[in-house]
Amino acid sequence: MNLKIKATELRADILTLIHHARTGHTGGDMSVIDILTVLYYKHMNVRPENIKDPEHDRFVLSKGHSAEALYCVLADLKFFPKADLDTYSCYGSKYIGHPNNKVNGVEMNTGSLGHGLAVATGMALAGRMDKRDYRVYAVMGDGEMAEGSVWEAIMAAGHYKLDNLTAFVDRNRLQISGSTETVMSQDSQEKRWEAFGWNVLSIAGNDIDAIDAAVTLAKHTKGKPTVIIANTTKGCGISYMENKPVWHHRVPTEEEFAQGIKELEQRRAQYE
DSSP: OOHHHHHHHHHHHHHHHHHHHTOOOHHHHHHHHHHHHHIIIIIOOOOGGGTTSTTSOEEEESSGGGHHHHHHHHHHTTSSOGGGGGGTTOTTOSOOSSOOTTSTTOOSOOOSTTOHHHHHHHHHHHHHHTTOOOOEEEEEEGGGGGOHHHHHHHHHHHHTTOTTEEEEEEEOSEETTEEHHHHSOOTTHHHHHHHTTOEEEEEETTOHHHHHHHHHHHHTOOSSOEEEEEEOOTTTTSTTTTTOGGGGSOOOOHHHHHHHHHHHHHHHHHHO
C-alpha cells in the first residue's frame, strides 16, 4: 500500500466529513493523520476481526478533539460502515466530537486533555503483568503537555520501563489560544522526556517514511518506553490552513472546501 496516497485520501475524507457536519477540529486532524496512517495501515495489530482478541494492539487518541481523523481511519478499515459518518455530530449519534467507546475500534473516551497517556501507561503495565504481546500507542497534542497528569504518566512509564508503550506528541506548535510557546513554553521537551527515562525520537512528523522508521525503532527498543516527538504542521496538506491558529476549530466555506479537495487531488497525483 502507498501510505502517502492513503494519507491524502484520508485528508479528503476528513475535510468532507467536517464540511458536511459543519463542525470539527480541522487543523489538528490534518497534522495528525500521517501518524494514524502509518500506525493503522502498517504497524498496529488491530482490525475489526480481532478487536475482541486480548492480544490486539491498543491505540489511545489523547488529543481527542481530532476524533474526525480517527473516525475516518476506522471507517476506511471497516470497523463500521462509512455511511455512519453521515450522522457525525447529529443529535443521538454515537459519532460525537471526541472519541467514544461505543464506536467499534475506540478503546477509550478521550477529550479531557492529559488523561490519555495515563490510561495508555496502565494498559501497557497490564499487558506486561498478563504476559501479553500487544503494544500500546498514545497520541497527544503539544498543547496538552502543560497538564500535570501527563508528567505523572511519563514518570510512571519510565519507572516501570514499559518498552511496549510508544507515545507520540503531535508537535504542531499551535493550540486554540495561539502558539504553544506563548501559552506554555516547551522547547526543551526532548530533554524533559529523556530525564524521565524515555527513549526519545524527534522526527519530521508529516513525513510518512520518518514516522515508519521511528515506529520500527520503538518496537526494537528494550528497557524503556519510546516517545516520538513529531514536528508537524497544523493544517498540513491544504495551503490556506497551514500554520494558521484559526483552523484549530473552523469549518471550510464552499469555496475553501472546493480548493482543499482540488489541492489534495493534486497532492495525490504526485504520489502515483
